[in-house]
Amino acid sequence: MNSAKYNALLSKYSTLVIFIIPALTIFTMFVVLPIIEAAYYSFYRWDGYGDPNKYVGLKNYKYLFKNKTFILSLKNNFYIIAISLFIQLPFALLVALMISDKIRGANFFRTVFFLPYILAEIVTGLIWAYIYDGNYGMVAAIWNFFGADPPHMIAEKETAMIALYIVIFWKYFGIHMMIYIAGLQNISKEVLEAARVDGAGPITTAWRIKIPIILPTIRLSVFLSILGALQLFDIIMPLTGGGPSNQTHSMVTYLYYFGVMRMKFGFGSAIGVVIFLICFTIAITYQRTLMRKD
Amino acid sequence: MYLFLFLLAGIIFIPLYVSISGGFKTIGDLRTNSLGLPTEWIVGNYTSLLVDNKFWLFTWNSVLYAAGTTFLVILLASMTAFVFAHMKFVGSRFLFNYFILGLTFPFATAILPLFLRVRDLGLLGSVWAVILPQIAFGLAFAIILFRGFFRQMPSELFDAAFVDGCTYSQFYFKFTLPLSTPIIATVAVINLVGSWNNYLLPLIMINSESLYSWPLGIMVFRGEYITDWPKILAFVSLTLIPAVVFFLALQRFIVAGLTGGAVKE
Numbered sequence: 001m002n003s004a005k006y007n008a009l010l011s012k013y014s015t016l017v018i019f020i021i022p023a024l025t026i027f028t029m030f031v032v033l034p035i036i037e038a039a040y041y042s043f044y045r046w047d048g049y050g051d052p053n054k055y056v057g058l059k060n061y062k063y064l065f066k067n068k069t070f071i072l073s074l075k076n077n078f079y080i081i082a083i084s085l086f087i088q089l090p091f092a093l094l095v096a097l098m099i100s101d102k103i104r105g106a107n108f109f110r111t112v113f114f115l116p117y118i119l120a121e122i123v124t125g126l127i128w129a130y131i132y133d134g135n136y137g138m139v140a141a142i143w144n145f146f147g148a149d150p151p152h153m154i155a156e157k158e159t160a161m162i163a164l165y166i167v168i169f170w171k172y173f174g175i176h177m178m179i180y181i182a183g184l185q186n187i188s189k190e191v192l193e194a195a196r197v198d199g200a201g202p203i204t205t206a207w208r209i210k211i212p213i214i215l216p217t218i219r220l221s222v223f224l225s226i227l228g229a230l231q232l233f234d235i236i237m238p239l240t241g242g243g244p245s246n247q248t249h250s251m252v253t254y255l256y257y258f259g260v261m262r263m264k265f266g267f268g269s270a271i272g273v274v275i276f277l278i279c280f281t282i283a284i285t286y287q288r289t290l291m292r293k294d
Numbered sequence: 295m296y297l298f299l300f301l302l303a304g305i306i307f308i309p310l311y312v313s314i315s316g317g318f319k320t321i322g323d324l325r326t327n328s329l330g331l332p333t334e335w336i337v338g339n340y341t342s343l344l345v346d347n348k349f350w351l352f353t354w355n356s357v358l359y360a361a362g363t364t365f366l367v368i369l370l371a372s373m374t375a376f377v378f379a380h381m382k383f384v385g386s387r388f389l390f391n392y393f394i395l396g397l398t399f400p401f402a403t404a405i406l407p408l409f410l411r412v413r414d415l416g417l418l419g420s421v422w423a424v425i426l427p428q429i430a431f432g433l434a435f436a437i438i439l440f441r442g443f444f445r446q447m448p449s450e451l452f453d454a455a456f457v458d459g460c461t462y463s464q465f466y467f468k469f470t471l472p473l474s475t476p477i478i479a480t481v482a483v484i485n486l487v488g489s490w491n492n493y494l495l496p497l498i499m500i501n502s503e504s505l506y507s508w509p510l511g512i513m514v515f516r517g518e519y520i521t522d523w524p525k526i527l528a529f530v531s532l533t534l535i536p537a538v539v540f541f542l543a544l545q546r547f548i549v550a551g552l553t554g555g556a557v558k559e
Contacts, residue, residue: 015462016381019373020389023433026370030430031396034407041407048410095302098295105299111545112303115310118541118548119534120491122509126516126530127313136321136523138312141328170306178553231400234493238513252402252494260498265406272403283398 035276042270047263060270069258070271073249076161080229080250083165084172085222092173093218096180097206110181114174121171125238128167129154132239154240160248167235172228176221183217184210219290223283230279251275310534317528324523339528349532351504352511358421359496359507360489363428367436367485368478370429375440376466380452390441396434405498412499423499424507428489436481443477444470483544483551508533 042060044052064070095113099106116124131138134152143150153163187210195205211218233252236242242249242257249257251271259268316324317339318332327333343349378390408427417423447470455465471478493509500506506514512529519525541548 011461011463012381013383015466016377016383018463019377019466023370023374023393023437024389026426026430027393027396027433029411030408030427031399031404031433032392034404034411035399037407037410038403048406095299098299105296109299109303111542112306114549115538115541116306117552118487119537120493120509122491122493122512123530123533123537126512126526127309130316130523130527131309131312133521133523136325136328136521138308138328170309174306175552178549182553227400231402233402234491234509237493238516255402255405256494256497259406260409265410268406272400272406275400276403279400280398 038269038272038276040269041266042273044266046265048265052266054266056266060267061274063267064270064274069246069249070251070254072247073251073254076248077230077232077250079161080165080168080232081226084168084225084229088169088173089176089218089221089225091169092176092221093180093211095173096177096184097210100181100184110178114178116171117175117178119171121234122238124167124171125235128163128170129239132163155244157244157247160240160244164236164239164248167239168232171235172225176225179217179221179224180214183214187213223286226282226286227279230275230282310538313527313534314531317524317531319524321522321524336524339524340532343529343532348503348511349529352506352508355421355505356490356507356509359424359428359492360486362421362425363432363489364482364485366425366429367432368481371433371436371481372440372471372474372478373466374433375437375444376462376470378437378441379444380462380465390437393434393437396431397438399431401431401494405494409498418499419502419505421505424492424496424505427495427499428485428492432485432488435484439477439481440474443474447473479547480551483548487548487552 041052043055043057045054045056045060046052095109099109130136132153134140134150134155137150139153140150151159153159191209191213192205195209200208231252232250233256236248236250236253240248242253252275255268255271255275258264259271312328315331316328318335318337319327320334320336323333374393378386404427412418412423412427417426451469452465455469460468491509492507493513496507496510500510503514512533515529516526
């Protein structure tokens with residue numbers, strides 16, 4: 001091998017190594033290893049100091065699935081997913097269909113509907129905590145106007161979850177609407193023109209042509225919505241903090257209050273592993289089946 | 295249809311309006327008149343925050359976290375993606391899939407071990423306690439976006455430069471980066487917004503007030519004033535207004551970044 005070629009090869013491999021090592025190191029240390037360590041710690045009872053040495057087998061998991069609050073938090077996560085999929089996303093699609101065409105004010109509506117998505121979850125939660133406040137809030141003002149006794153929506157067991165659903169809906173329908181609009185705008189003009197010539201009305205066009213064409217986009221938004229719902233945390237903290245009497249926990253707020261705050265590294269890791277397994281199973285089955293062709 | 299759209303726009307706007315106007319009210323005014331304009335405009339809630347050093351400290355810390363994370367994600371992810379897009383080597387497919395796997399890892403699962411790692415590295419009292427994990431969790435998606443973009447660049451450019459004796463690293467700095475501004479903007483938006491709004495990670499990692507990001511600061515503030523809503527709403531509005539202005543000014547990039555990023559995947 002002559003030296004010029006050798007030098008070129010050397011330069012290639014040194015670049016390769018220098019370019020890839022930093023990302024690889026950080027990714028391994030702060031993403032991959034922690035996930036593996038969580039699985040390992042979950043078999044121990046441990047306060048985080050010294051090495052984990054109190055092996056407890058599956059006890060953390062057994063306790064978890066007997067714990068009413070955790071089961072409720074798991075259910076809450078799935079209710080949120082159900083409401084997102086059956087109410088929020090169809091609603092977002094409906095709005096997207098309305099304003100994806102060049103109607104008057106389309107840009108204005110798009111901007112407004114997307115706005116809540118860019119607000120921080122914490123800010124969203126605080127605004128709504130005020131709105132729901134039974135003494136000072138807007139909901140109270142409306143009740144007072146009609147001469148009724150104002151409810152304390154986020155302080156009462158029966159209404160706290162509903163209050164949370166409303167906020168989630170308010171904050172996130174805009175991003176799904178935008179994703180659908182992006183998909184709808186990629187539909188070729190010829191297809192729509194052909195449909196119009198054939199005498200298809202707007203509803204038929206939407207149902208028979210637009211929705212089938214953007215199905216991959218819809219599948220993607222369903223996927224993002226499920227994974228997002230499973231990791232819900234920020235928005236719950238300022239609103240209810242999991243209360244009243246632990247009625248509105250998600251799995252992640254449960255992990256925070258009962259694992260992190262109490263410094264239970266083994267138990268907390270077990271919760272994390274359950275969240276991981278649910279997300280991972282959903283992601284893999286989803287990609288293997290529904291998103292295969294996309 | 296327009297009635298419906300305007301109604302919906304109203305539902306989106308009213309919470310924002312009541313927060314901003316609420317910050318100008320007295321607590322009594324807020325109680326009896328939560329929907330109307332303030333009977334008397336009180337600016338004290340806003341001005342006392344604007345001269346509060348802590349308010350600016352928290353904002354500055356958030357700027358540091360967001361800027362550090364975004365800059366390093368762009369640099370490291372684009373270098374890695376460059377390797378995947380232009381160099382053939384044994385194990386490249388495996389390595390790429392290794393990064394991609396990271397997309398399905400929920401952040402919550404990692405927090406406790408992540409806290410221990412950061413503690414054992416002695417980083418708990420520094421900005422790196424927030425920046426490094428944020429970079430790590432931002433890499434996978436950024437690498438996918440960059441790789442897709444780099445692959446679409448004309449290969450003639452690369453061949454020509456190579457014949458002229460350009461090395462890989464020269465090519466990366468002279469051609470790839472300058473030609474990649476659209477995708478850099480996309481990745482920047484995703485990471486800036488993500489870092490700016492992040493709550494869980496700083497909550498776990500940071501215990502000294504001098505390093506608080508603004509979401510931590512606002513939650514402490516809320517804890518101090520509990521039902522003194524005008525004060526809290528003023529703080530909320532002060533974070534709201536720059537976010538809205540930023541959004542309106544860079545709307546194109548933000549929407550492309552947040553939805554385009556998702557759609558292109």
